[in-house]
Amino acid sequence: MGLPQVEELLGGQYVYTVSELTREIKILLEETIPPVWVRGEITNFKHHQPSGHMYFSLKDERAQIRCVMWRSRNLNLRFIPADGMKVYVHGRVVVYEARGEYQIEVEELLPVGIGELALAFEELKRKLKEEGLFDPEHKKPIPRYPERIGIVTSETGAAIRDLVSIIWRRFPSVELILCPVRVQGEGAAQEIAAAIEAFNEYGQVDVLIVGRGGGSLEDLWAFNEEIVARAIFRSRIPIISAVGHEIDFSIADFVADQRAPTPSAAAEMVVPDRRELLRRIQLLMSKSYRHLERRIAHLRDRLKAIQSSYAFRWPENLVSQHRQRLDELARRLEAGLEHRLEVQRHKLEGLTQRLESLSPEATLRRGYSITLDEGTGRLLREADQLKDGRVCVQLWRGRLKAEVTEALPGETWRTLKLKTSRASRRRGSDAA
């Protein structure tokens, strides 16, 4: 028959099986393209059940690429992907041999927008980590009993109030020095870094607390900036970072010598509690007393033995003098410490009661409110004090931020029309 041989037709070239060729392609693709970030729009999104894996395509105007995000990875997603969403994807290009398709195996998925901040965060974190800024060997020990503590935070925030009150409650004689900074907005990071440097130049503090209270990712952003991270790293003074609420981690947290989840936690970390210390001191001294007492008792026994065996006259009163002196010292010690603790406890109780009676809580509950100048945080008593500007009104529950449109210095509360309560007042007997 005239049929040509297969080999002739193929010009003597090697004939691949489908599997072999696919394997070659797989090796070529997977080995030459490192893990990448890709930006695109999600399309054909499917969250497969029950496997939990996510399948979708990423597209732009001209191309598409298949993506898969395994369940183990997508469990940590903080948002639900959907068609039309613009995202960043981080992952490796892999070939799915069974279908002859290449796709991205997605490790991370971030929405564009919030994604931009998160991306910058991840990138900076990676970079500083590689440079060794987070390495444990750079962590300086925090002194156990600091004499002076430097604080870098806002002058007006809740953080400084919490820090001051908790630190002094725990360890009253420690000195606190604040270098006030803006903790959010334009220029905040520069101010924070400069404050850390200022404390290092000043030099006379044992430890620094750098932080602020909780807020959104954008609010906390200054603490994710490189300039702050580098200032923390350069600091010769050990630094405790205290940024936001417990769940937030900032770049500053990774570089700091110690991370506190909140400013209050930093306050608890930085000084020991005086009651525990007093207990510790008492324990040390009473242990010492017991050892000494045992020793004297032992000596006395020996003395007695000597006296009886040798009928030797020994100046016994020398030993009993020691014993008496020790007893006397111990009495003074116990009395002193107990008295101190008692006095402190009374003082504290008195203070607590006074604080409670001074608290405006009850007044606020009755419908009154406190108005503060938002700029200075100053309490406003007269309309004169603020002609225009922003105020912060503290109600019993919650707070209002408001813009003053007009100040009426002449008006008194007597001319105020209390519309809401009038009806109920008419019904009830209004003694006031």
Added chain:
Amino acid sequence: MTEKKQEPRSFEAAMQRLEEIAAALEAGDLPLEESVKLFEEGMELTRYCASRLEEAERKLKKLIRRGEGFELEIME
């Protein structure tokens, strides 16, 4: 480190000395006279530490740059 008996260098030094004294008295290998002296020193330190832990009127200070140096300003 050698401290004067009356004025410890710092709270930390005082606490450390107290621990040393307790350990020395526990070991019990010093002459009795010296042990009693140590105990007395311990009491002095205790007094110092307790005074450092007493409530005190404290003012928050603000670090302010002035030319080449710094100033501390008392905050209200």
